């Protein structure tokens with residue numbers, strides 16, 4: 001164990017350079033935030049992830065953001081356990097009707113200023129599940145969406161680029 | 174087991190074989206036959222492999238574990254009722270409740286008639302039956318099982334949990350710190366997969382199969398593809414068969430690495446997750462470089478595979494194997510040598526051999542409690558019949574045993590990848606791609622059993638003459654593991670629940686469909 005820690009310490013960081021904030025995301029976010037909110041948030045964001053009917057593929061890639069290679073926390077972005085601590089809801093899935101109420105209640109429990117990010121094709125458009133009896137479809141049919149990160153699932157770098165755009169927008173003075 | 178009537182012996186007496194069901198026989202039973210089947214099940218050890226409904230019929234699949242014989246039995250139920258199997262196979266209960274919610278089929282004399290997938294939110298009842306019904310006006314709340322006793326309190330958790338996890342509801346009844354009972358309520362991520370598959374050509378329905386449970390996208394795609402190929406009598410190119418196994422083993426390793434780290438993390442040993450998540454990332458990147466998708470989604474298709482291995486692929490895979498062989502064992506040694514970690518995982522979340530057998534639980538849950546079953550070996554499928562591998566089985570039945578089964582399986586899968594790369598057949602002549610087109614104008618019924626990282630998947634499919642899916646039932650291994658989590662946590666402290674849950678790692682999406 002000690003040897004392992006030593007190797008980790010001397011081996012240099014495994015973390016990779018960050019991607020640039022996503023341009024389409026920056027464009028989508030432009031003007032979405034007033035000055036007061038920006039001042040309040042600074043360069044830090046707390047995210048609460050909500051699975052609203054995902055196949056869990058999106059969750060796997062969101063998880064990857066926490067590994068030492070993508071190391072999301074270095075940007076001041078972290079996942080929190082309660083919506084009460086969150087600035088951002090990161091929503092996956094085509095809003096299964098059985099999850100609709102829980103999703104809305106989680107959003108209501110999140111204090112403002114707050115954003116909602118639709119993560120993955122299912123959340124963005126309903127994906128393959130739109131039109132069935134069991135799903136509502138895109139998240140925006142239920143709640144206002146500020147940013148869309150498409151992909152099935154989005155790659156960790158795409159997620160990172162989208163979240164960095166959010167951070168840039170929220171921190172811009 | 175000795176002294177039992179063989180599967181086909183009984184079924185040949187009580188039912189008539191149905192034409193065009195492959196590769197295992199399907200028997201149509203009358204109501205009397207069904208009742209005799211229930212009698213037989215009370216005295217034998219056949220494993221229930223699945224149970225699914227149709228508008229006017231119910232089907233169940235069984236395996237006689239000793240001989241490996243598999244069969245499907247069907248009962249027409251014009252009145253929409255059938256005698257429940259739940260009294261003799263408790264694992265049938267939730268499947269019957271699902272068949273009720275989707276098709277309106279009533280299981281008579283069931284051990285538990287409550288709804289399961291239907292949460293009164295669809296705006297329709299029995300959506301897949303011939304006559305869907307209007308929703309119940311002002312539905313009442315779901316009734317949890319009653320609890321009585323001094324000093325008991327309840328802790329409701331979910332559906333939205335504290336981490337990046339799928340949603341489900343857990344109702345704990347505790348006495349102080351100790352869990353007396355856990356009751357699960359699932360169905361929150363029901364997306365109507367079975368209904369959406371209906372009426373789509375096999376190639377399109379395959380995309381839905383790939384999204385049943387993202388972590389097992391390869392295995393579910395493989396089960397669906399094999400079921401379709403069985404139904405149509407299609408033979409896929411040899412190279413595709415081997416590439417499929419390659420992807421399946423990559424998926425197994427990636428998930429096990431993630432799980433081992435996450436279990437340790439839930440025992441407050443974050444170091445392990447930091448390490449194994451790097452290894453997992455390494456596997457996903459290799460998958461991406463070889464197959465063009467990190468999770469290898471939509472790469473296994475009916476007829477073959479969608480992408481061939483690029484020229485440098487073999488080299489990348491062997492490099493990956495070599496690196497994991499170097500970096501994984503030291504982590505295993507750390508796991509083995511950390512008393513603080515063992516203190517959390519040893520004896521925690523115990524499941525008895527008797528229970529895993531009764532529920533027919535597979536994967537690391539079954540194999541950590543002595544159930545020696547792996548679909549790659551029995552019934553077995555190509556190319557595994559020509560490969561050398563062991564199926565690790567332990568008997569302790571605790572969190573630690575479930576970790577060790579995974580560790581051993583990672584080692585086995587690494588060896589499998591090496592063997593596959595070494596023996597990968599060349600592209601068949603005349604094909605620029607390792608896949609064959611599905612001929613239209615043929616239909617049939619097919620079934621497949623495939624070992625995912627989590628356990629055995631059963632997929633059953635019926636295609637009409639145009640190659641369109643008229644019914645498909647994919648049964649995720651989680652169906653037979655979730656009920657055992659309720660047993661595993663009994664007598665443990667509430668704080669150990671995340672650990673127990675992670676050691677099972679059942680799929681919510683795969684179960685809820």
Ligand code: SF4
Pocket residue numbers: 053054055056057058092093119120121122123127151152153154384387
């Ligand atoms: S976008 Fe793709 S990976 Fe994400 S939940 Fe939907 S199907 Fe799964």
